[in-house]
Amino acid sequence: MTRVDFYILSGKHNRLGFVSKMAEQIYRQRYKLHIHTTDPSMSGQIDNLLWTYRDISFVPHEQFQDAVPGAPVTISHQQEPPNHEILINLATDVPDFFSRFERVVEIIDTEDSQRRQGRVRYQYYRDRGYELTNHNID
Template sequence: MTQVDFYILGDAAPGDRFQLACRIVDKAWQQGHRIYLHTNSESESRHIEKLLWTHREESFIPHGLLNESDSKLTPVLIGNDAQAGEEHDVLINLATDVPTFFSRFSRVAELIDKDPVIRTRGRERYKTYRDRGYTLNTHTIDR
């Protein structure tokens, strides 16, 4: 069964969910995982793509947009469609809804920042996963 983790930025934590996504992508990629970042829109996909280019000066995370990159050569893909290509390892959900394809992934990371709308929608997603019987883990990020 898919493991679902909620990462919640605490009040003292810097940044937003997109910057948190870069940190989680970096760690998961270094551990050898393939990652799919799911967003609400094309503009959000391009925003996270730009952030990944500048996340850490001393390292590069190979990434690209789902429909513009060779998925066999690109371990981190970004998209906002109803499909996630052939990906099935780690899903980082930056969208406000639960993706219809989430259950084919081994792990799902739900990222919540301080924005009230994002927090409310995150609670709704939490209830959806819980009501479907998924075990949920919550991690508060304070720095």
């Protein structure tokens, strides 16, 4: 069954910056990652951040519509990726395909709407019996 991790950020953390850090860690552990976004604009932001996040790091990634088979990290706002192990969900709702992944990462920042939407997603997973773990990031 899919494991779901909620990362609750304090005010000193930037949500998209934290996504870049998580993507780098996941890539270095050799897992296949898909980052699910809300729209083309956010997909573009994540794409740019993964290129510029740190001077000394590189996370090979592609927007899903341009991805070659086997790309270790893909980004999309609408398409379901094949053969990935970890999903970072940045969308406001739970994607229909989440249960195909071994692990789902939900990142919640201090913005009120983010917290409300995060609570709804938490309840969705909990009501369906998924293993949930909270990580408070200070």
